[in-house]
Structures are given as C-alpha cells and as structure tokens.
Amino acid sequence: MASGEGILTDGQWKKLEIATHNSGSLSSSPKSHTLFADLNIKSPTGGKGPVAGIPNRHVRRTHSGKHIRVKKEGAGGKGTWGKLLDTDDGDSCIDKNDPNYDSGEDAYDGLVDSPVSDPLNDYKKSVVSIIDEYFSTGDVKVAASDLRELGSSEYHPYFTKRLVSMAMDRHDKEKEMASVLLSALYADxxxxxxxxxxxxxxxxxxxxLAVDILDAxxxxxxxxxxAIVxxxxxxxFLVRSKKILPESCKGFQVIVTAEKSYLSAPHxxxxxxxKWGGSTHTTxxxxxxxxxxxxxxxxxxxDTYEACRCIRELGVSFFHHxxxxxxxxxxxxxxxxxxxxLKLLKETAEEGLISSSQMVKGFxxxxxxxxxxxxxxxxxxxxFDSIVPKAISGGWLDDSFKITSDQDGEKSSQDGKLRQYKKDTVNIIQEYFLSDDIPELIRSLQDLGAPEYNPVFLKRLITLALDRKNREKEMASVLLSALHMELFSTEDFINGFIMLLESAEDTALDIMDASNELALFLARAVIDDVLAPLNLEDxxxxxxxxxxxxxxxxxARSLISARHAGERLLRSWGGGTGWIVEDAKDKISKLLEEYETGGVTSEACQCIRDLGMPFFNHxxxxxxxxxAMEKxxxxxxxxxxxxxGEGLITTNQMTKGFGRVNDSLDDLSLxxxxxxxxxxxxxxxAMDNGWILPEFGISATQ
Incomplete structure (x- = not known):
C-alpha cells in the first residue's frame, strides 16, 4: 500500500472504499458512474493516461467528460446500446415462431454467402478436360459428342482458341490432331x-503466348x-485480319508469315x-x-515378358485386335x-493385357x-483351323468363336460364286488403281456377268480405297460416277452403301477415321449425282x-449442306478428275443457256461434241x-x-438422262x-420418237 499512497490521497482512498462497497447496488444508469469521474485519479503520465489497468481503446468518454468502460470491438458495455445487430450467441437465424416471422425471408436464406456461378468459367474448365482427353485418345467423335453435350455454343470461339493454344505448346502430333478436330467440327x-x-x-x-512459346x-x-488449306x-481472313491488327503487334506478324512463308509457296x-506429319492415318x-x-x-x-511390356507401352488397348x-x-x-x-497370345490373355473381345475380333x-x-x-x-481349337482349349479364346466361324464357313461354302466374285473383283480393283483405266474395268465387270453382285463390288471398291492414299480415294469416286453412267443402277449404289455402313464399326477397327471417310464418299456421291439427296434418307x-x-x-448431310459444299467435296482428296467433271457440267449449263436464249442448234451440237465426254452426255x-421445265x-x-438424230447422244445416254430426272422429281417439284x-x-x-428404251416407261411408272 505504500506505493499507492503517493498516488491517492486519504480522501480519495476513502471514496474508493465506499464505491467498492456499494458496487453491487449501483444503478445501471450511466449517471451512476460519475463517482469514478470525481475521483480525479492521477496517472504517472500526468493524468493523461487511462484508468489503471484499462487501455485507451476500451474507454469511451461521454460529452460530459465521464469515462465508460465498453466491450471490445465496440460492442458497448453496461449502460450502452450494444453492437449493431448484436446477438447473444453470434449466430443469427430466422425463428418461424416469431410473431414477426415473414416466410418470404426464407427465399434469401440460401443466397447468403453462396458462390456465384460463372457459365464461362464452367465452360473453360470443361473444354480443357475435353481437349486433354482428345489428345490422349485421338477420338474425334467422342470429342465432338462431348462438346455438343456441353452446350453453351456461344462460347465456342473460346474452344477454338483454347484448343489451338494448348496444341501450340505440345508436340507435332497434338498440333496435327488439333487441326483434324477443327476440320471435323467445322459447320457441324x-x-x-x-x-x-x-x-x-x-x-x-x-x-x-510468345512469353511461354518462343516460336508462337x-x-x-x-x-x-x-485452316485455310x-x-x-x-x-x-488474312486481308481482314490485317485491317484490325496494328502492324507493330505479333498478330500482324503471324498473318504476314502465314501469307508469305506458307500459302505463297508452290504446292x-x-x-x-x-508439316506436322500428315493425317491421323499416319499414326x-x-x-x-x-x-x-x-x-x-x-x-x-x-522374351514373352518384354513383348508384353512393349505391347502395353503402345497404349492402344482398343487396337489390340x-x-x-x-x-x-x-x-x-x-x-x-x-x-x-500362341504362347504370347495366351500370356497376354491371362494377364488381361488383351481383352476377350479384342482377341475374338483379331481371330x-x-x-x-x-x-x-x-x-x-x-x-x-x-x-488357321488347327490354331482355333488350340486357342479354345487353352482357355484364351471364347467358345462362341468356333460356332460363329462354322456358320460362316457353311454360308460361304453355299455361295462359292460370291466368294469367287469377291476374289476376282479385288484383282480388277487393284489393277484399276495401277492403270486408272475405267473402260477396261467396265469391260472386266461385264465379263464377270454378275450384275446382282454390283453392291458387293461397290463395297469392296470403297473398302480398299479407304486403306489407301487420297489418289485411290479420288479414283474410286470418279469410278462410281462412270459406273453410274454405264453399268450400275441407283438401287445398286443404295444397297452398296447400306452394306458399307452396316459394317462401318468393323471397318473402323482397321481404319480409325473410317466413319469420316465414308461420310465423304457418301457426300461426294450426292455431289456427283450418283445419288439423289433423298437417297440418303432411304x-x-x-x-x-x-x-x-x-x-x-x-x-454426310452436314457436309452437303455446308457452304461451298460442291467445291470442298470435289477437293476433299486432292481434286483430279472430279474437277474435270465439274468443269464439264459448267460448260453444259452455259451452252444450254446460250441455246435457250436463241442459239443455233448446229453450234450447240458442236459444243457438246467438243466436250469429248460421250459417256457424260446423260x-x-x-x-x-x-x-425446259424451269424456263x-x-x-x-x-x-x-x-x-x-445425229447419233451424238445414244439411246443409252438418253435413257439415263431421263432416268436421273425421274429420280429427282420430288426435289424438282419443290x-x-x-x-x-x-x-x-x-x-x-421421247418414247414415241424412240429416244429412250421401252423399259424406261415401266421403271418410271414404278
């Protein structure tokens, strides 16, 4: 107490004792605290410091100069109103038993502190996943399906940007895959x-991009x-981009580089x-x-173990067949x-490296x-017949294979003519791919004397072309046009394409891009008038x-409906004869228009003769x-x-021309x-004057 004597006087100590004694009965009114103000407590700092033991920030001074101790964080103390929206437990909630309860307030309860969803951010996260998966699998169809299911088509420009930017920072394989995917998604x-x-x-x-990718x-x-190719x-696009980009930016340099370094070179x-290794067929x-x-x-x-390891490292489980x-x-x-x-195949089956379905497909x-x-x-x-029982008895080939193969054997033995036809047509097609001699191929087919197998020939032709280069694909399309003119009926083509499409899944086992290539063949057939658009529905x-x-x-429908579909499809495999046919169509249209407006018959006949394509006179x-119908x-x-009358257009060509119009009457009627x-x-x-064959009247009626 000695130390306190120098601070408080005797009178002050007396008042303090009285205040302490009566503290339990003090009024809650702020006025009751005037007692502390009257103490005139002095601090060692000259009276400017706080009351002993009470920091400054916890002291509130009223207008009268009196000190009031309050709670931390400004929540007030005894004799104050307390903190704004203060509650006893610090956790407010709506009480449905409250007389003032309003049910409308519940609607906002779930919105408090809930995160706001941004559709663009969600889209960005999803497309990154789609692109990563595509780069891993190379499955264009799955990527297209996932993007279609994602919706939010208004954000697709971002997908294009993201796909290319991700590919730019990867290997040539991914760059090629990105280009292939963009082409597949285009317009569809x-x-x-x-x-x-x-x-x-x-x-x-x-x-x-150039910060992370040096050659961006x-x-x-x-x-x-x-993309332009x-x-x-x-x-x-190059010209328009130059107009909106400043010359000093790297984007302008990109356009100049594309124009001068890549698009102006021969071929x-x-x-x-x-540039990146060609199409997906290379893979x-x-x-x-x-x-x-x-x-x-x-x-x-x-070394069985090493062989299994190498097969596993290929990472193509879907291709193990x-x-x-x-x-x-x-x-x-x-x-x-x-x-x-047989030891290796058994080992891969027992390890689960090659699945049962892949094993059966391979067989x-x-x-x-x-x-x-x-x-x-x-x-x-x-x-082969000796290997199958060993595989089945060894337990690594399913028993169902023997049953199916036996049934197939019985069927093939019953139709030896078809088997021989298939073998002969393979030789004919391979010779055609070497010689490019359409008349010789037509003569060979006529010598076979099996028009009932025309759809089989079409299937075999396209199947062989699918596994070859663009040159053979173009030759196959040109051949289809020639066969339509000379040998095959529209029904033959329809049945042939049905056979092809029914086995599309099996074809895809050998040729991963088979579906897209078949769509091109189908669309090209429509562009070349081999099929009518309505035939696709059939x-x-x-x-x-x-x-x-x-x-x-x-x-195929999407390809046909795209802008400039004719030009694009004719160039899908590098052009070639397709452009000659298209050019002939243009010339025919022009000479007929000129004749219709008052041209001379003899000149029109000479123009037709100058075309030098008698097989195309239909x-x-x-x-x-x-x-004639339009005008x-x-x-x-x-x-x-x-x-x-001059023999310029034969009865056969005349009949085919009438037949093609007859096939497209539904479209023309629109x-x-x-x-x-x-x-x-x-x-x-035409029938009365002998232009067309008598059989046409029957087929047209049907």
Whole structure:
C-alpha cells in the first residue's frame, strides 16, 4: 500500500472504499458512474493516461467528460446500446415462431454467402478436360459428342482458341490432331464464324503466348495456313485480319508469315498438310509398324515378358485386335514361330493385357481375310483351323468363336460364286488403281456377268480405297460416277452403301477415321449425282438407329449442306478428275443457256461434241430437261432431238438422262410445281420418237 499512497490521497482512498462497497447496488444508469469521474485519479503520465489497468481503446468518454468502460470491438458495455445487430450467441437465424416471422425471408436464406456461378468459367474448365482427353485418345467423335453435350455454343470461339493454344505448346502430333478436330467440327458443331472469331482472339493474344512459346508466331501462322488449306477459314481472313491488327503487334506478324512463308509457296497445300506429319492415318500406320516390329523381335528372342511390356507401352488397348491378327498371320507364315506366338497370345490373355473381345475380333479378322491370305500362304485355312481349337482349349479364346466361324464357313461354302466374285473383283480393283483405266474395268465387270453382285463390288471398291492414299480415294469416286453412267443402277449404289455402313464399326477397327471417310464418299456421291439427296434418307431408314452408319449419314448431310459444299467435296482428296467433271457440267449449263436464249442448234451440237465426254452426255439430257421445265421453253427438246438424230447422244445416254430426272422429281417439284406433269409429257414424246428404251416407261411408272 505504500506505493499507492503517493498516488491517492486519504480522501480519495476513502471514496474508493465506499464505491467498492456499494458496487453491487449501483444503478445501471450511466449517471451512476460519475463517482469514478470525481475521483480525479492521477496517472504517472500526468493524468493523461487511462484508468489503471484499462487501455485507451476500451474507454469511451461521454460529452460530459465521464469515462465508460465498453466491450471490445465496440460492442458497448453496461449502460450502452450494444453492437449493431448484436446477438447473444453470434449466430443469427430466422425463428418461424416469431410473431414477426415473414416466410418470404426464407427465399434469401440460401443466397447468403453462396458462390456465384460463372457459365464461362464452367465452360473453360470443361473444354480443357475435353481437349486433354482428345489428345490422349485421338477420338474425334467422342470429342465432338462431348462438346455438343456441353452446350453453351456461344462460347465456342473460346474452344477454338483454347484448343489451338494448348496444341501450340505440345508436340507435332497434338498440333496435327488439333487441326483434324477443327476440320471435323467445322459447320457441324462449331459455326464458321465462331472458328474465325477464335483465331482472331488467338491473333490478339499471341504477344502473351510468345512469353511461354518462343516460336508462337511461326506455329500460329502454320495453324492459320492449315485452316485455310482445310477451308475452315476463307483466304480473305488474312486481308481482314490485317485491317484490325496494328502492324507493330505479333498478330500482324503471324498473318504476314502465314501469307508469305506458307500459302505463297508452290504446292503449298501438300506442304502445309504434311508439316506436322500428315493425317491421323499416319499414326495408325506407325502403330501397325510398331506391332510388326514387336512381334518380329519376340520371335527372334522369345522374351514373352518384354513383348508384353512393349505391347502395353503402345497404349492402344482398343487396337489390340491388330496384335492378334498380325501374330496369327506370322504364325501361319512361319510354322516354326507358331508355338511362340500362341504362347504370347495366351500370356497376354491371362494377364488381361488383351481383352476377350479384342482377341475374338483379331481371330475374326483373320477368318475374313483367309481368301486373300491363301494367295500368299496356300495352307492358310488349314493352319488357321488347327490354331482355333488350340486357342479354345487353352482357355484364351471364347467358345462362341468356333460356332460363329462354322456358320460362316457353311454360308460361304453355299455361295462359292460370291466368294469367287469377291476374289476376282479385288484383282480388277487393284489393277484399276495401277492403270486408272475405267473402260477396261467396265469391260472386266461385264465379263464377270454378275450384275446382282454390283453392291458387293461397290463395297469392296470403297473398302480398299479407304486403306489407301487420297489418289485411290479420288479414283474410286470418279469410278462410281462412270459406273453410274454405264453399268450400275441407283438401287445398286443404295444397297452398296447400306452394306458399307452396316459394317462401318468393323471397318473402323482397321481404319480409325473410317466413319469420316465414308461420310465423304457418301457426300461426294450426292455431289456427283450418283445419288439423289433423298437417297440418303432411304439409306438411313435401313440402318439401326444410333449406329455408326446412321451417324455417318448424318455427317454426310452436314457436309452437303455446308457452304461451298460442291467445291470442298470435289477437293476433299486432292481434286483430279472430279474437277474435270465439274468443269464439264459448267460448260453444259452455259451452252444450254446460250441455246435457250436463241442459239443455233448446229453450234450447240458442236459444243457438246467438243466436250469429248460421250459417256457424260446423260448430263446434257438431264440439264436440258430441267431447264425446259424451269424456263417453260420446250425449244430445248429440239436440241435433244437433233443430238439423237445425229447419233451424238445414244439411246443409252438418253435413257439415263431421263432416268436421273425421274429420280429427282420430288426435289424438282419443290421449285417447279408442274415438274411431274411436264416430265411425263417429255417422256411420252421421247418414247414415241424412240429416244429412250421401252423399259424406261415401266421403271418410271414404278
């Protein structure tokens, strides 16, 4: 207490004792605290400090100069109103028993502190996942399906930007895959304007991309050049981009690089397409090559463990049927390797490396190709028949394979003529791919004398072309046009494409991009007038719903409905003869228009003769009949009569021309209301004058 005596006087101590004694009975009114103010407590700092033991921030001074101790955080103390919206437990809630309860307040309860969802951010996260998965699997169809299911199509320009920017920072394989995916999505999933906007965004952000990707300018320039070559960007894109980009930015440099370094070089299309290793077929071929190397090395060293490891590292579990197929062919080609091959296949099956379904598919593929294998391995069928029981008894081939293969064997033995036809047509097609001689191929087919198998020929032709280069694909399309003119009926083509599409899933086992290629063949057939647009509907109705074939038909429709579809499809495999046919169509249209406006018949006949395409004169007949109906000018029939009289257009070509118009009457009726009536009049006139074959009257009526 001695230390306190120097601070408080005796009078002050007395008052303090009284205050302490009466503290329990003090009023809650702020006025009761005036006692502390009257103490005149002095601090060691000269009276300016706080009351002993009470910090400054916890002392509130009233207007009268009196001190009031309050709670921390400004919540007030005894004799104060307390903190704003203060509660006893610090956790407010709505009480439904409160007389003032309003049920409308519940609607806002869940909104408090809930995160706000941004659709664009959600879209960005989703597309990154889609792109990563696509780069891992290479499955264009799955990527397109995922993007379609994602919705939010208004954000697709961002997808274009994100896909390209992610590919720019990866290997050439991913760059090629990105270009392939954009072409596949063009006009079907992503609108052309959205792809253009995506590239514009890339050009504007290339300065940022260059920070992480040193050659960003060159890589993006190549992407743009590739997009122009693939016709998903128009060439005018370069000019328009220059106008909106400042010359000092890297985006402008990208445009200049694309224009001068890639698109101005001779044969630039081929160079650009091969810059990153070509199409996805290259990957398939490389995989097949690696499988052959693995099997060859295994036969030499007999190391089963190492062979399994190499197969696993390929990372193509969906393609393991190719391992089975090549292993079996190797076993049949080299009897000394049979035991090793069977040991390897058994090991892969027991480890679960090759699934049961992949094993069965591999065996099926060998069974289907036994006729071709027999050309190189005469005892192929006998050897294969000896391997199957060993595989089944070993437990690594499903028992169902034997039943199915036996049924197939019975069926094939019952139809030896068909088997021989298939073998002969393979030789004919291979010779055609070497010689490009259409007349010789037509003569060979006529010599076979089996028109009932025309759909089988079409299926075999396209199947063989699918596994070859663009040159053979173009030749196959040109051949279809020629066959339509000379040998095959529309029904043959419809049935042939149905057979192709029914086996599309099996074809995809060998050719991963088979569905897209088949869609191109189908669309090209429509562009070349081999099929009418309505024929696609006929084909689709005969296929199982939600099948690969149905999806292929849908893709073909999308290709046909795209802008500049004719030009794009004619150039889908590099052009070639397709451009000659298209040019002939243009010339025919022009000469008929000139004749219709008052031209001379003899000059028109000479122009037709100068075309030098007598096998294509049915196009003259078709266009003349359509123009006569459109213009309501029967004068065009005089030209046909003159051409027939001179022998310029044969009865066969005349009949085909009338037949093509007859097939497209439903479409023509949409634009020409009296098309059917006019056509019947023209057909009757042609029949009376012997222009067309008598059989036409029956087919037209049907």
């Amino acid at each position: 999933v992503i609108l052309p304007d959205q792809i253009r906007d995506g590239f514009i965004r890339l050009l504007r952000s290339v300065d940022d 300018v060159n890589v993006l320039a190549l992407f743009i050049a590739r 693939d016709e998903i960007l128009p060439p005018v 630039h299309a081929e160079l650009v397409e091969k 398939v071929e490389e995989t097949k090559k690696k499988i052959s190397e693995i099997l060859k090395e295994y036969v030499e060293n007999g 190719e391992v089975v197929k090549r292993a079996l062919v190797l076993a049949m080609d080299s009897p000394t390797a049979e035991s090793l091959v 099926f593929r060998v069974a289907e190709s036994l006729d071709d294998l027999a050309l190189d391995i005469p005892s192929a069928k006998k050897l 084909i689709s109705t005969k296929l199982p719903p939600k099948s690969t074939g149905t999806e292929t038909v849908r893709s 196009e003259v007949v078709k266009k003349a009949l359509v123009m 309501q000018n029967d004068r065009l029939l005089n030209l046909l009569e003159e051409c027939f 634009d020409i209301p009296n098309a059917i009536e006019k056509f019947e009049l023209y057909a009757s006139y």
